[in-house]
Amino acid sequence: MELIKYIATRLLSGITVMVGVVLVIFFLFNIMPVNSARLTLGQRADVASVQAIEKEFRLNLSAPQRLLLYFNDLMPVSFHWLNDADAPSHLNPDEVKFIKLFTVGEVSVVVKQPYLGKSFQNRRPVSTLIAEKLFPTFMLAVSAMVIASILGVVLGTFAAVKQYTAWDNIILVISTLGISQPAQISGLIIAMIFGYYFADYTGLGVSGSLTTLDIDGEVIVWKNLILPALALGIRPISIITQLTRSSMLDALSQDYIRTAKAKGLSRYQVIFKHALRNAMNPVVTSISGWLAALLTGAFLIESVFTYDGLGTLTINALKMFDFPVVMGAVLFVAFVFVVMNIFTDVLYSLLDPRVTVKA
Numbered sequence: 465m466e467l468i469k470y471i472a473t474r475l476l477s478g479i480t481v482m483v484g485v486v487l488v489i490f491f492l493f494n495i496m497p498v499n500s501a502r503l504t505l506g507q508r509a510d511v512a513s514v515q516a517i518e519k520e521f522r523l524n525l526s527a528p529q530r531l532l533l534y535f536n537d538l539m540p541v542s543f544h545w546l547n548d549a550d551a552p553s554h555l556n557p558d559e560v561k562f563i564k565l566f567t568v569g570e571v572s573v574v575v576k577q578p579y580l581g582k583s584f585q586n587r588r589p590v591s592t593l594i595a596e597k598l599f600p601t602f603m604l605a606v607s608a609m610v611i612a613s614i615l616g617v618v619l620g621t622f623a624a625v626k627q628y629t630a631w632d633n634i635i636l637v638i639s640t641l642g643i644s645q646p647a648q649i650s651g652l653i654i655a656m657i658f659g660y661y662f663a664d665y666t667g668l669g670v671s672g673s674l675t676t677l678d679i680d681g682e683v684i685v686w687k688n689l690i691l692p693a694l695a696l697g698i699r700p701i702s703i704i705t706q707l708t709r710s711s712m713l714d715a716l717s718q719d720y721i722r723t724a725k726a727k728g729l730s731r732y733q734v735i736f737k738h739a740l741r742n743a744m745n746p747v748v749t750s751i752s753g754w755l756a757a758l759l760t761g762a763f764l765i766e767s768v769f770t771y772d773g774l775g776t777l778t779i780n781a782l783k784m785f786d787f788p789v790v791m792g793a794v795l796f797v798a799f800v801f802v803v804m805n806i807f808t809d810v811l812y813s814l815l816d817p818r819v820t821v822k823a
Contacts, residue, residue, distance in 0.1 A: 474809050478802040485798045490531055493787040522552055537579040546572045559589050580792035590792035600674040601773035605758035607693035612700035613751050620708025642702030647761050651695035651768035659691055671770035692769045696761055700754050711743035749808050756801040
């Protein structure tokens with residue numbers, strides 16, 4: 465029962481955060497002195513065309529009206545005028561699938577997926593554009609997280625076992641440097657070393673996307689994932705290394721470790737079956753919370769390696785003042801952040817029941 469209350473509290477907190485994010489994002493991209501309709505059509509567009517675009521994208525309405533309609537679009541259960549194509553909250557069946565629950569007068573209550581609007585540039589639904597670019601970015605983030613988890617735990621455990629030795633000092637220096645290094649700088653260094661100077665040996669390049677078009681259609685080039693994933697994983701590797709080292713040192717100083725040694729257990733059994741298992745709780749929760757952070761970090765890495773993903777889509781949309789795409793991408797990443805934070809909190813409460821009791 466306590467766990468259910470804890471989860472409900474975290475869900476309510478997550479919803480509150482998302483509402484705040486929507487408010488900030490909406491006002492941030494609606495206070496800019498930019499005529500989006502004029503940019504979409506070009507500076508030579510006639511007045512009638514500009515007014516048509518403003519009506520299509522609700523730019524002719526006041527900011528409070530657009531905000532209410534934006535919330536209405538994002539809600540899974542929302543109000544819409546299905547039979548009036550000129551209504552500001554009309555749903556186009558070609559753009560979003562919905563199920564009508566009931567109708568009151570001219571207003572219908574429908575169930576649908578959150579609608580993020582259309583791109584200013586190509587009129588395509590923002591959710592479709594995000595879905596097309598999500599797989600490369602997701603694979604990049606997951607690969608970086610796997611690399612960081614494995615290397616971080618191994619290096620942190622080795623540093624703890626070799627405490628105060630030269631190996632421990634070297635690992636601490638490298639991890640500290642990795643934490644302080646911006647992701648794009650790490651990406652440039654890795655691209656230059658492994659993708660340029662030693663390209664003949666590694667077979668890797670300084671640029672390339674995960675998917676490319678071939679005569680047989682779309683092909684996945686897995687080797688293009690290696691350098692971006694390594695560059696993106698530098699910072700989490702460093703943090704997980706230091707966190708694992710700290711947790712291992714704390715575990716190795718506990719009484720049950722001295723008892724295990726007194727029983728004559730081997731060094732391997734003491735370290736891996738007793739100390740590491742008990743030291744992994746904070747490490748596991750830290751790793752589980754890194755996915756959303758790596759999604760945002762991928763935006764910079766994608767620009768370094770010309771990696772065609774969600775980050776490239778967002779940056780290009782920002783350059784073109786395609787605000788619906790930028791807003792949709794930011795909201796999606798924020799949603800992943802909230803979901804992963806809730807997952808991390810629940811996971812930690814399962815690993816340590818005291819967290820649930822305190823909440």
